[in-house]
Structures are given as C-alpha cells and as structure tokens.
Amino acid sequence: MKPNYTLNGRYRIIRSLGEGGMANVYLARDLILDRDVSVKLLRLDLRDDPQTVKRFQREALAATELVHPNIVSVYDVGEENGMQYLVMEYVEGMDLKAYIKQHFPIPYQEVINIMEQVLSAVEVAHEHNIIHRDLKPQNILIDQHGNAKITDFGIAVALSEHTLTQTNTVLGSVHYLSPEQARGGMATKRSDIYSLGIILYELLTGTVPFKGETAVSIAIKHFQSEVPSVREFDPRIPQALENVVLKATTKRPENRYGTVQEMAEDLETSLSPRRASEPRYSPDAEDDGETKVLDKAALMAPESQAETVSEPADKSGNKKKKRPKRWWLKWVIGALGVLLVFLGIALWLGSRQSVSVPDVSGMNLSSAQQSIKGANLKVGEIQRQNSSSVKKNRVIKTNPEADESVKEDASIDIFVSSGPKMLTLDNYVGQSYTKAAAELRAQGVTVKKQNQSSSDVPTGTVMSQSLESGSKVEPKKTTITFTVSAGQKSVELADLVGRTKSDVQAYASEQSLNVSFNYQYSDEDKDTVIDQSPAAGSIVKEGTSITVTLSRGKQQMTLDQFNVSVEIPFSSKSSESSSESDSESDSSSSSSDTLTNTIQIYIRDKDHDYTTVYKQLTIAQNATVTLPFSVAAGKSGGYRILRDGQVIMSDNHVTKNSH
Structure with a gap:
C-alpha cells in the first residue's frame, strides 16, 4: 500500500513498518482522533482464502477482548475493497529482539521486570482461553519508557498454517517452539510457558538455546536435546533464577509450571537471599516419546543363557536323554480353535448380502x-x-x-x-463500532459503515443501525449498516469579504457558528464585509465564534467611540428551568448534565439597533463582556441583555463619559 492512501476515509498511510507471514503492517494517521496508529493488512495472496479471512476476523474479535497495559490495543477492524484490516495501538520503540541485542547484558532485576510484564499479559490471555502459540521476542514491543507490550495475539493461529512453506518465517519462530508443537501436536497454555522459558533464556544469555541450518534441525533439538545451562554461560546467575528456565522448558508439559501465574510467582523471588542455597531443578526422568532400539546382545541374552545351562547327569555320569516336549501340539490345537472361530464369524457375515x-x-x-x-x-x-x-x-x-x-x-x-442458523441482532446503538462490527463479521454478517458528525455522541460510537434489534437474520445473506459518530463537525471557513451582513448571518446559522460584528469606516458600501477572523480557509469546529468587520461607509460625522464592560451574572435556577423547557420542546434531545445560561446581547448605537442580536453566547459562570459603541457626538447609546429569554440588564443612556 502506497503512502498517503487513506483507508476507509480515516487512516492515512505514512510508511511500512514490516511484513509478516500473514499480514503487512503500516504506520498510519487517524485523521479523526489525530493520532498515530498501526494498520495491519491481510496479505494480498491470502485475501481470496475464505478460511484465512474468517480466522483473521475471528481472532481480531478475540484480540479486542484483551484489555491490558502490556497488550497492544486493537482500535478498529474493517474491510475496504476486499482488504481486511486491523487498526492497533502504535508503540514507538523496538521489539525485544532488538532490545536484547542493543542492551545486553541486561541486569537480572530488569530481566525479571520485563518478564513479569509479559507474564501478566499472557495470564490475561489464558484467562480468556486464548493461546498465543507464537510467543517470541519479535512479538514483544518495548516502548520508550521500558514498558513491554505483546502483539499478534491469536493471529498466530492462522499464521501457523502458512509458515511451513515460508522458510524465513519458520526460522523466526522455531527457536521458541515447544516440543509438542515441533512434533505437530496441539498447542496448550503450557506450550506458551515453554516459549516464555526460552525468551527468559535469551534475556539472560543474549542468544537462543538451539541453533541449526534448517528449521527441521532446530525443531528436532527442541524435543531431543536438553536446554543448555544459563549458569554455564554466566556463573553469577542465581540457581533459583536458572531453575525458572529449567522448569518452564522441560520436555514433558506436565513437568512445567501449571499456570503462567505460578511461573511469575517463582520468578519474583528468584533473586531473594532466602533461595541462595536452592538445589538445581531436576524433573522426573522424562520419556520423550521416541522409539527405543534395543541392543542386539540384549535380545540374544535369553537364548545364550539357555544354551549354557548344563544338562543333569544320571548316576552313571551319563547325561540323561532329553524327552521330546509336546508343547508344539498345544500351539497347533490353539491355532485351529482360533481359525474355526474366525471361520464361523466369516460364514455368519457372509450370510448377509x-x-x-x-x-x-x-x-x-x-x-x-x-x-x-x-x-x-x-x-x-x-x-x-x-x-x-x-x-x-x-x-x-x-x-x-x-x-x-x-x-x-x-x-x-x-x-x-433445520434451516440456516439464524442470528438475533442486538441493539448496537451506543456501543463501540469496532467491537460490534468485529462480532458480527465473525459470524458472517456483512457490516458497512457511514460516518456522521456529532457534538453529543463520542467518536466511534454507533448512532443508528439499518436493521432493528431483535431481528432474526441469516448471517451470510445479511448486510447491516451502522451510522457512526465522527465527532464534532469541522468547518472550513468560506471567504466572507465582500458579502453583506445578512449573508454572513445566514452562513453562520447554516454552519452552526457564532458571529460578532465590528464596524469601521471604509470606501466600501455600508454593511459590506471588509475583514474576518479567523481567515478564510481556516478549519474550525461547530460552535466556534468568528468576528466579522463591516463597513460603516464613508465617514460623514464626528463619532464618539468607546467600550463598556458589563458583568453578566450566572443563574443556576434559570439554567435548570431552561433545560426543562428545552427537553419539552425537543423530545429528541437529551438535557445536558452541565448547567448553562444562554445569553443574548442587543446594542443600540449608530451601527446597531434592538431589532438584531449583537452577540449570543453560553455561560456556565459569571462572565464579563466588552461592548463597543459608536454614537454621534453628544448622543447616547444603549444595551439590553437577556438570560434564557428574560431581560436581566439594560441601559438606554450609555455615553462616553457615563462608564
């Protein structure tokens, strides 16, 4: 995917972060929330495989359930033009593999701190019955503050089916593969514990325990060879700490830690002086399950012993003549009996056509x-x-x-x-679009999304759905469209210079903007815009106040120009009644929990009269406003202030010297 491509109208691709066996990862910018994110796109050659796509969606749903500070968060799941994608937290830093290479040797306490973070994350996954299956330093990210975050939870399920033909990917994972996985068996939670033991080994030694020219040769070592001693590499490593590695990496899963929590508790006290004299961990004799080849001499032993036994002699010194044994006759009779039984069964079966x-x-x-x-x-x-x-x-x-x-x-x-499996739709309004869409897609429903600006509904929340809750639908034949909040609407200011005052008021009303007017003498016609702030092309949010300067026309008389400051009192009682009134007049709007007053200000001077609102604002506490007046010399102006529709302040004799 090329830089500057905008995915789903929201995620602008910046650059590639890496490529994997199943997906490619890109750095992108979330244009709505204005933050960097990681976007994982299913590889092009896997998009036509329905099983892979289904697993991608199902595991994405599983990943959204894993909320933990040491697990990379999944923000969004979607599809565009056949491209399945995940939007995840962007972790600025490096993976643990690079961290080990850059910082080795790592202090033992720091090793334990990193492992405790990783173990805590894996424990949460195991509580949700999610097995990572591909734990390795490349899947553990270290941010700039030293925090560890695990990524690719669950995606390894789908990845494992494709790595067998991709040598580089296999070589990257097989160093941390449990013996049961290396044999082709099913991975369990204790398989993750084995991988965690290998990661701890690498943190302590800077290298992996088994190396080889091929993935197969490394896999064989995992279920045939013992993990080398970390104390042989570094004798200063406490025996209790080495014991954690040894117990986590035993060949038989039943000899490993029962849970990740057990491993974390053992690791936590491994540097304690109380365990300084702890003996080396030695599990029960392990049967690796391999076929045993018996020694040829052992096989021949019974015969040779039988041949060397001396025969008893009679009283005359001559050996007794051995009587022929009839044991062979018993075998013949037994064989004939078995043959007759099988023959009877065959005849009985043959009697049926x-x-x-x-x-x-x-x-x-x-x-x-x-x-x-x-x-x-x-x-x-x-x-x-x-x-x-x-x-x-x-x-x-x-x-x-x-x-x-x-x-x-x-x-x-x-x-x-019994017909197609029907799905009863829930009410998704008010829920996270990411989670709702992932849940439905995992069950085969086609989900579409349309964004809508809203100043009341949080960004990413479902505002409405095209199908009613409670509807029973056939997932594979159903398409549901969610209207999702894109947050407060942004407005690109138009060029208002040259327009009339009425044009500006209409524009401000249409774009949900507040507007206040200033006046200056100029050669332009009266009430024509000669300046605006912010400038044309600026991006502002709904509800923003803009200032427009209008022409008074050419100066023809002497004017007194002065400002009057007025403090407007806030009223909680007035706000409550106003909130009730608003609720009655508009049943579709919910009253705000925050008390506010709506203030309208009218000015009477050379440029204004009481027929037009000079300024409107919302306050939640006492506020001071400055009112500009232009009156003919010797004349007076006036103002009138309304709070929630009621006049609370007025002065019809405002002069330059009266304030």
Whole structure:
C-alpha cells in the first residue's frame, strides 16, 4: 500500500513498518482522533482464502477482548475493497529482539521486570482461553519508557498454517517452539510457558538455546536435546533464577509450571537471599516419546543363557536323554480353535448380502425413511443440523454415506436440515463500532459503515443501525449498516469579504457558528464585509465564534467611540428551568448534565439597533463582556441583555463619559 492512501476515509498511510507471514503492517494517521496508529493488512495472496479471512476476523474479535497495559490495543477492524484490516495501538520503540541485542547484558532485576510484564499479559490471555502459540521476542514491543507490550495475539493461529512453506518465517519462530508443537501436536497454555522459558533464556544469555541450518534441525533439538545451562554461560546467575528456565522448558508439559501465574510467582523471588542455597531443578526422568532400539546382545541374552545351562547327569555320569516336549501340539490345537472361530464369524457375515446405501439427500424425512427401508436397511438416529444450502426439513446426508456398500439390516443415520442458523441482532446503538462490527463479521454478517458528525455522541460510537434489534437474520445473506459518530463537525471557513451582513448571518446559522460584528469606516458600501477572523480557509469546529468587520461607509460625522464592560451574572435556577423547557420542546434531545445560561446581547448605537442580536453566547459562570459603541457626538447609546429569554440588564443612556 502506497503512502498517503487513506483507508476507509480515516487512516492515512505514512510508511511500512514490516511484513509478516500473514499480514503487512503500516504506520498510519487517524485523521479523526489525530493520532498515530498501526494498520495491519491481510496479505494480498491470502485475501481470496475464505478460511484465512474468517480466522483473521475471528481472532481480531478475540484480540479486542484483551484489555491490558502490556497488550497492544486493537482500535478498529474493517474491510475496504476486499482488504481486511486491523487498526492497533502504535508503540514507538523496538521489539525485544532488538532490545536484547542493543542492551545486553541486561541486569537480572530488569530481566525479571520485563518478564513479569509479559507474564501478566499472557495470564490475561489464558484467562480468556486464548493461546498465543507464537510467543517470541519479535512479538514483544518495548516502548520508550521500558514498558513491554505483546502483539499478534491469536493471529498466530492462522499464521501457523502458512509458515511451513515460508522458510524465513519458520526460522523466526522455531527457536521458541515447544516440543509438542515441533512434533505437530496441539498447542496448550503450557506450550506458551515453554516459549516464555526460552525468551527468559535469551534475556539472560543474549542468544537462543538451539541453533541449526534448517528449521527441521532446530525443531528436532527442541524435543531431543536438553536446554543448555544459563549458569554455564554466566556463573553469577542465581540457581533459583536458572531453575525458572529449567522448569518452564522441560520436555514433558506436565513437568512445567501449571499456570503462567505460578511461573511469575517463582520468578519474583528468584533473586531473594532466602533461595541462595536452592538445589538445581531436576524433573522426573522424562520419556520423550521416541522409539527405543534395543541392543542386539540384549535380545540374544535369553537364548545364550539357555544354551549354557548344563544338562543333569544320571548316576552313571551319563547325561540323561532329553524327552521330546509336546508343547508344539498345544500351539497347533490353539491355532485351529482360533481359525474355526474366525471361520464361523466369516460364514455368519457372509450370510448377509451387501447392499448400497440409497442417496436420499434432498428428500423429506418420510420419503428418506421409506427409501432406506426399501433397500433392506434400518433407519438409525435422526439428527438435525443447521444448513444454509439445504432447505429446512430436507435430508442433508446419511451415515454411512450414499452409494457406500454395507450389509443388509445395517443402521443408517439420517441428518435433516433445520434451516440456516439464524442470528438475533442486538441493539448496537451506543456501543463501540469496532467491537460490534468485529462480532458480527465473525459470524458472517456483512457490516458497512457511514460516518456522521456529532457534538453529543463520542467518536466511534454507533448512532443508528439499518436493521432493528431483535431481528432474526441469516448471517451470510445479511448486510447491516451502522451510522457512526465522527465527532464534532469541522468547518472550513468560506471567504466572507465582500458579502453583506445578512449573508454572513445566514452562513453562520447554516454552519452552526457564532458571529460578532465590528464596524469601521471604509470606501466600501455600508454593511459590506471588509475583514474576518479567523481567515478564510481556516478549519474550525461547530460552535466556534468568528468576528466579522463591516463597513460603516464613508465617514460623514464626528463619532464618539468607546467600550463598556458589563458583568453578566450566572443563574443556576434559570439554567435548570431552561433545560426543562428545552427537553419539552425537543423530545429528541437529551438535557445536558452541565448547567448553562444562554445569553443574548442587543446594542443600540449608530451601527446597531434592538431589532438584531449583537452577540449570543453560553455561560456556565459569571462572565464579563466588552461592548463597543459608536454614537454621534453628544448622543447616547444603549444595551439590553437577556438570560434564557428574560431581560436581566439594560441601559438606554450609555455615553462616553457615563462608564
């Protein structure tokens, strides 16, 4: 993806941060929240694999559930033009692999501090039954303050299916692979503990325990070779600290720590003087599960011993003549008995003819049963399954399957469609769009998003949904559109110079801006804009006050120009009643928890009269305003101030010398 491309109209790509086996990562700018983020895009060659896409979405949902200071946060999940993406917290710093290389040797206490942060994060994941499966220093980020943050939680599930053909990726992970994973077994929570033990080994020694030219050779060492002693590398390492490495990296999972919390508690006290004389950890003799080859001499021993036993002699000194044993006769009789049993079974089975299971897929249950019975077969269990491709109450399949050869009277199980699995939609209004969209996409629903500015609803919150809550829908055939708050609307100020006062008032009302007017003599027509602040092209938020200077026309008389400062009192009682009134007049608006007064100011002088509001503002405490007056020499001006629609202050005889 090229720099400056804006994803979903919100995330502007800045540069690439790295490429992985499953996704590419970019640094981007969130244009709404004005912050740097990391954007992870599913690789182009994997976007057409529905299983990979589904896993990407499902694991993204799992990642949003992991809220912990040592886990990289996931902010958003979405799709654009077939591109699946995750938006995550951007951690400015380096990964643990680079940190070890740059800072080794690392003080033991700092090693423990880093590991305790990592263990705390993995513990939260395990509590959610999420196994990382690919813990390694490259997936642990260290920020500029020394905080560790784990990334790629759950994504390793999908990644593991593709790394077998990508040598570099495998080599990057196999150094931390547990023996059971190296054999192709299923990863468990204790597999993560093994990887954590290897990471601790690398923090203490600066290197991994096993190296090799190929990934296979390294994997073999994980389940055949013992992890080297860290004390042989550095004798100053306390035995208690080495014991943590040894126990976490035992070959048999049952000999490792039962939980990540146990490992953290053991690590926490490993530098304690009370454990200074602790013996070296030695697990029970481990059977690595490999095939054992017996020594040839051992196999021959019984025979050789039998041959060297002396035969008893008779009284005359001659050896007794050995009587022939009849043990072979017993074996023959036994073998004949077994043969007769098998022959009887074969004859019994052969007495029943083989028939072919009829194809009843698509039939209703009654017809399917008749067809099966008509083929001299029995109807077994009737099981119901959801199916989006077979109509409700129609047969999906049988077990044994259609056209399979079975004996007469065999039982045939029938699987009947209960229709597509329906999903009951929740009310997502007020929820986080990121979480709601990820949850629905993981279940197969197509989610679309449209942004809408709002000064009341927090950014990223669902404001409305296209389908009502409680609706039962078929996920794969359903599209739901969320209207999501984009925060307070931004306005790019137009060029108001040359417009009339009425034009400016209409523009300010349309853009939800407050406007105040100043006046100056000029050669322009009266009430024509000659200046504005902020300038044209400035970006401001709704509710911002702008100042517009209007022309008085050419100066024809002497004017007294002066300012009058007025303190406007705040009234909590007035604000409460106003809030109630607003609620009654507009049932769609919710009253604010903060008490405010709406103030309207009218001025009477050469440029103003009481028919037009000079200035309107909202206050939450006493406020002082400065009112500019221009009156003919010897004349007076006036002002009138309303608070929530009621006149609270007025003076109709304002002169230059009266204030």
